[in-house]
Amino acid sequence: MKEKTAISFQDIYPLLENFIIPQKKTTQVSLEKATELVLAQNIYSPFNVPSFNNSAMDGWAYSSKDILSEGFTLKEVGSSFAGHPYTGSLNLGECVRIMTGAMLPDEADTVTKQEIITAEGTSIHFPEKVRPNENVRFKGEEFLSGDLVLEAGTLLRSGHISLLASLGIETLTVYKKIRVAFFSTGDELQTFGKPLKAGHIYDSNRYSLQSMLQECGIEFIDLGILCDNADSLKKTLLEIAPKVDAIITSGGVSVGQADLTRLVVNEIGTIQPWYCKIRPGKPLAFGKIGNTYFFGLPGNPTAAQVTFHMIVRFALNLLMGITKPYIPITLARVKSPIRKKAGVTEFQRGRLFFENGSVVVDASGTQKTSALSSMATSNCFILLPEQTQEVESGELVSVLPFYGVCS
Numbered sequence: 001m002k003e004k005t006a007i008s009f010q011d012i013y014p015l016l017e018n019f020i021i022p023q024k025k026t027t028q029v030s031l032e033k034a035t036e037l038v039l040a041q042n043i044y045s046p047f048n049v050p051s052f053n054n055s056a057m058d059g060w061a062y063s064s065k066d067i068l069s070e071g072f073t074l075k076e077v078g079s080s081f082a083g084h085p086y087t088g089s090l091n092l093g094e095c096v097r098i099m100t101g102a103m104l105p106d107e108a109d110t111v112t113k114q115e116i117i118t119a120e121g122t123s124i125h126f127p128e129k130v131r132p133n134e135n136v137r138f139k140g141e142e143f144l145s146g147d148l149v150l151e152a153g154t155l156l157r158s159g160h161i162s163l164l165a166s167l168g169i170e171t172l173t174v175y176k177k178i179r180v181a182f183f184s185t186g187d188e189l190q191t192f193g194k195p196l197k198a199g200h201i202y203d204s205n206r207y208s209l210q211s212m213l214q215e216c217g218i219e220f221i222d223l224g225i226l227c228d229n230a231d232s233l234k235k236t237l238l239e240i241a242p243k244v245d246a247i248i249t250s251g252g253v254s255v256g257q258a259d260l261t262r263l264v265v266n267e268i269g270t271i272q273p274w275y276c277k278i279r280p281g282k283p284l285a286f287g288k289i290g291n292t293y294f295f296g297l298p299g300n301p302t303a304a305q306v307t308f309h310m311i312v313r314f315a316l317n318l319l320m321g322i323t324k325p326y327i328p329i330t331l332a333r334v335k336s337p338i339r340k341k342a343g344v345t346e347f348q349r350g351r352l353f354f355e356n357g358s359v360v361v362d363a364s365g366t367q368k369t370s371a372l373s374s375m376a377t378s379n380c381f382i383l384l385p386e387q388t389q390e391v392e393s394g395e396l397v398s399v400l401p402f403y404g405v406c407s
């Protein structure tokens with residue numbers, strides 16, 4: 001195998017952007033089915049948004065030419081409700097009663113909210129300090145007809161879906177979902193249903209992988225557990241590779257005598273000479289078998305999850321066609337001091353919370369990579385850069401939350 005190249009964590013995403021060639025097969029879907037899919041077309045606004053001047057408040061609409069700084073009185077000549085516009089014309093000195101979302105008469109450009117108005121029959125008194133053009137959503141202020149609204153390569157979430165719905169877009173061209181096959185390797189791994197034999201453990205990585213892939217909306221094929229045997233590894237990999245876009249394995253990529261996955265993939269495909277200077281997760285292997293991408297996660301359960309969340313997910317997002325995948329990051333003050341080894345980017349597991357109005361993170365739980373409780377009780381990774389060795393309480397650190405909502 002080629003000499004290994006050490007890659008710093010901050011260089012791994014640009015490297016993956018060169019390594020991964022996105023899958024470009026497209027399909028049509030209706031808007032209701034488009035969430036978590038990746039847009040394969042640019043979307044241009046079919047009309048001006050808003051398409052008519054409308055009111056942002058319940059109140060009265062009129063022309064700003066009528067405004068007097070000391071206050072003024074106008075005559076109410078009609079009303080405009082959402083969906084039922086005022087159809088008459090509006091002269092100076094006149095106003096119409098208007099509701100939120102209702103169309104403004106052509107001559108009106110200002111709305112005053114009802115809370116500050118005094119009405120006596122059709123005499124409407126406007127106070128001082130009313131400003132021209134306030135409380136109006138003007139035609140085309142968000143998009144003009146033909147403006148670019150969303151770019152191909154956008155991962156569609158509820159915010160995009162509502163925008164597309166407001167434009168009346170019923171069907172979309174999206175990239176086909178990628179398919180990922182995975183299996184665990186290790187003679188010590190057992191499936192459920194039987195008591196554990198001496199020296200054996202239940203296979204947890206296959207379940208965490210399945211769950212993480214589901215969280216990304218990725219279709220998968222679970223190939224079960226494979227023993228530490230080069231022939232069966234080779235056979236399985238060669239059989240599945242042409243049928244999927246990526247293969248993810250766990251275990252067997254380290255330097256032990258039973259670590260065969262890396263060797264086998266290098267024989268039937270290619271293994272990149274890189275290793276990423278992160279902890280946990282240094283053994284993570286990147287490769288290709290034919291046109292299929294290969295990601296060999298370390299067997300250590302926490303390392304498998306860290307490498308998936310921080311590196312493999314980014315690669316899969318690129319493969320799905322997302323142009324600019326990004327992982328949300330925030331800053332938080334550490335509750336208790338943190339120690340780490342210099343020379344690697346470390347992802348400690350922590351709990352992020354609010355305390356006295358500040359965002360605080362605590363990494364006081366176990367950091368052992370074999371301890372699954374460290375992932376289950378955490379809600380974020382604390383990203384500690386390569387050069388850092390210690391962080392004192394109260395210092396700011398970068399934090400990557402796992403979920404939008406957590407318990």
Ligand code: AMP
Pocket residue numbers: 184185186188189201202203204205206250251252253254256259298299300301
């Ligand atoms: P390996 O990377 O194969 O050397 O495995 C490193 C450690 O992770 C060992 O303690 C393995 O027993 C454990 N391990 C490997 N695969 C799994 C798995 N699928 N589920 C749980 N633990 C695993």
Ligand code: MG
Pocket residue numbers: 185186187251252258259299
């Ligand atoms: Mg193993």
